[in-house]
Amino acid sequence: MEPNDKLIGTLFNKGILVNKDIFTNNVPENILDQIESESDLLVLNSDYVDIVTQPENLVDWYEIDKYRVDSEKDRNDELYQSHLQTFKRTTVTIQNTNNEKTIKQDVTSLETTLDNNSSTFSTESSFEEKPIISSSSVPQINSSVTIVISHKNVPKKYTVSDFAQFFVSRYKFLENILRSRQELQNTLTINRVLGKKERGAVSVIGLVQDINETKNGNLIITLEDVTDRIKIFVGKKDKMLFAQAKDLVFDEVIGVSGTSGEGIIFSDTILWPDVPHNLEMKKSPIEEYAIFLSDIHVGSNVFLPEEFSQFIKWINGSVGNEKQRAIAHKTKYILIAGDLVDGIGIYPSQIDELTITDIREQYEEFVRLISQIPSDKQIIICPGNHDAVHLAEPQSAFNEEFCSALFTLPNITLVTNPGMVTIGKTDTFSGFNVLLYHGYSFDYYVSEVESIRNSGGYHRADLLMKFMLKRRHMAPSFKSTPYYPSHKEDPLLIKVIPDFFITGHIHYSKVANYKGVTMICGSCWQGKTSFQEKLGHEPEPARVPVVNLKTRDVKILKFI
Template sequence: MDSKEILGFCLKNGLLIDREVLGLFNGTDEDATKFIIERIKERTNNRVITKNIFFENNKAEEFFSEIPEDKKENIQKLKIKLGLSIEISKSSQESAQSKFLSEISKSSTENRLNELQEKTKSPQESSQIKFDEQISKETGQKILSDTSVKVVSTFPATSKGSDMKNFTTYFRNRYSEMKSFLQERPELTNLLSINKISSNRQGISVIGMVSDKKTTKNKNIILEVEDLTGKIKVLVSESKKELYEKTQDICLDSVLGFKCTGNREILFANEIFFPDASIPERKKSPVEECAIFISDIHVGSKLFLEKNFLNFIDYLNGRTKNSPEADKIKYLFVVGDLIAGVGVYPNQERDLEIKDIEGQYAKFYELFSKIRDDIKIIIIPGNHDCVRLAEPQPMLDEKYAWPVYNLKNATLVSNPSMINIGSRDGFSGFDVLLYHGFSYFYYANTIPKLIAQDSANAPDKIMHYLLQNRHLAPTHASVQYVPHEKDPLTIRKIPDIFVSGHTHAGTVSYYNNILVISSSCWEDLTPIQEKFGSKPNFCKVPMFNLKTRQIKILDFEDEEHKNKIAAKMAEKKSPQEMAQSKFLSEISKSPTGKPAQLNLARS
């Protein structure tokens, strides 16, 4: 049925249908669609069909289970679109993929997709693949996932739209939530709303969002701060050195607490407080398991380091000599940019080995299907993947990334999202915050402290800064985003582990007991990285032992590649920088103060 026919049938039955649901129903089997609409009318009090109807009181299973057997195959796509659990049988897989293959042109991509189709027909793969239902606590959305991995939060593609009213609501709600974090600070005494500040000089505290920041001719900094009741100027004197340095690193739109003296005309800051994130202890699992973290694979690029990646897969499967801990690895996090994508930047097609998105995801499937089944793979998208650029990015679009949906040990969630791993009786597990990291270069290039730390090549410094702000992109201009009633980029629940990618620079550190990991990449040095002096790390995989908390860096970069990159970097380094690099290289070999590094590359 098309949209017009569906709408007419709904009106005939005295029902209205949400525009989003109408789009999802469009093109589905006529009899099955009418059957579902009639059941909704009979068994609910709702007169407007929305996605929520399918999740209320477990109605979804009731609606779909009663569909006649001969119609069930035609309704599987609708279940996927609605975010419900699905059961993909051998026949439905083959028919969907055969239909796709018949529509694409004869090319090298067709050969790859044919190979994928043959794999799904093999005895090992043709058994029914079931994705269990999980419901995000924050969104109520059902997610395709494995039951041993708990989805704490993920975000659907829907939002309230991008008109001015929704942005206002978004910022107001963000302010209120950040205020609640700051109100827990005992230092913020005599806390007042801005409209309650009197004309008499007094010692007070305020919580506000920084809407403007200027430096006076006397080099003092004036912040314009607002809450839900009004605005006021807060002056930070250059004479207060420590406070002044802290103020220089404040970004616009951050919500902060100020301990001040002054009146309704102007306030003079004595202390400034960030919402900040910390956990009291570094927890340990009673069971010895390991989690590993990768990102920015860029499958489909001519610069994809496939040989090194295959070495990594061999390690996971215990096929290398030096792999004593491989069997302990139970979780693999893929933090965005699975593929190179298409049209991500001008003239990208010149850099592509595989020139279409579905072919790139087919190659991704080909690689990841080699990984042993007991490793749970958690996947979020990045800016190169087949989703919108605006954040939060929903999980991979099944229309283009359907090969990835055939990975039976994979959990697909949004960017950002939070996952819990390793929980069992008596142990709460580890909460892992996943964010690809598109906002990072904005802060690396605008915050003085981060500029001085060369944080574009040390992204954990940026991650510390964002944890301090309890937000993944506090400044309005730092990312494209879609406003939600509850800001998806606010760090509500403080994670045990915070993982990102995007910068191609691998780092591991701690911030207030939170393990902070930035993943390296599997794409060779690009011309644009070389031009701007980027220093990516290649084929490095952090491995975290959940019981001992030991961190090891598994190194799959071969010596030939290391020497090639070193030669390129040397061309751009001064003698002083070369000496410093040699010194740092020697330190990294020490067991003290640095994660152990295992070289697992093969020539």
């Protein structure tokens, strides 16, 4: 019997089906030993072999199989590939201060990519080479940055109660917001609704525990609060309500009004915590500008050095027409929403696509580039999933061990992901609250929320940010991003309503307004990688959103 056939037979006897694609590469000799500890493994393919042979992986094979089956059924490979990268690892060699090499292992994550539609934002402009104008002709403006939210992660041994506290804190905060809504003034707890013997109008607030579709195409939502669970019926005949219900995701907190039945509520209204309608759109008394970058990816072999150099020249007032150079001089805030460098081991075979293969050297090159930015401009930075921090959110505000050069520039403010700062504050003006979030959870919601997927998916960061603002949470579904559960309150809640909500991650710039909140997704400074090409995505790099803080007008400047 051939060795491959023998392996197939052995695994079949263990209840594991084998996809022959595992034999396209050499199968590790110890594969059977590795599989012994994987009691719930039902299928073995080439992707799973990579995971099985990695040490210290704790894998829910049922969950991965669900993603695999869904990807085959819907012909959508993105979420499946994203989930796989959570478990694949790569060995990283790092030079320490004593010139001794230390071997570390970093968990990889998926690099998010884009579809190939054109931008719908029409205020792009390219740059003209002009003589430098004198900086004395532009008024100098003092700038201020105050950190409002930057989380501190305290390592500890986690228990089930830590995760429970996470959800309880989320529920209580969002419940308080929902109870202030006129439509939910007479809200009952779920156990009291279940105890009602007569039919009648009721309202409840709960967390979405499950979502199912009946054979007739209606929806049954299981809602839970701290007292019990109840079924919510949403009929397809009410098209508006049904469309709202189709956008529900696991673990989000909503309010529901309707008519009670026996163990069920027939809903007529679904409400989210949302942003108030009367939010003031603040404007600065001073004409100054803020610009927004993300996903620089220094170290990648498709990093765009010429385009980034053009940006550096512009911010120094060396290129552009007179108006553009005046904007550069009046720019006082540069906010960067993560992925400063390309990192190491972020996706399969990434090492072959790096021009800088040492993580410290990547950060040194990044700092060399941004140190050319005039020191009167405040630079605020949060990390992303390519940066040298843990993947679980909130991500720490960088690690001096790997990027010490980043801590040397006096005009840099480092915050966690997510984090919030206040910019533009004066004696007579309260300033603008800016929420920075890299956007790692975007992948999940593009895949899971039908209305976002059908309206442009990765090209519609505005819909993704609006989705989060309505839910007052940056990752309402527990599966949408790794969590750091050591906080007493859920740190991904949007407790303070921002004036600006800044994201990145998807390599496609987008600008929109929602109830007075200016939503901005940064572009990128990296061309198309092989991983992006595999998924059929096209980045739209070298765009820079620029905001006039006096008028709140936004333009996108194009450097490519």
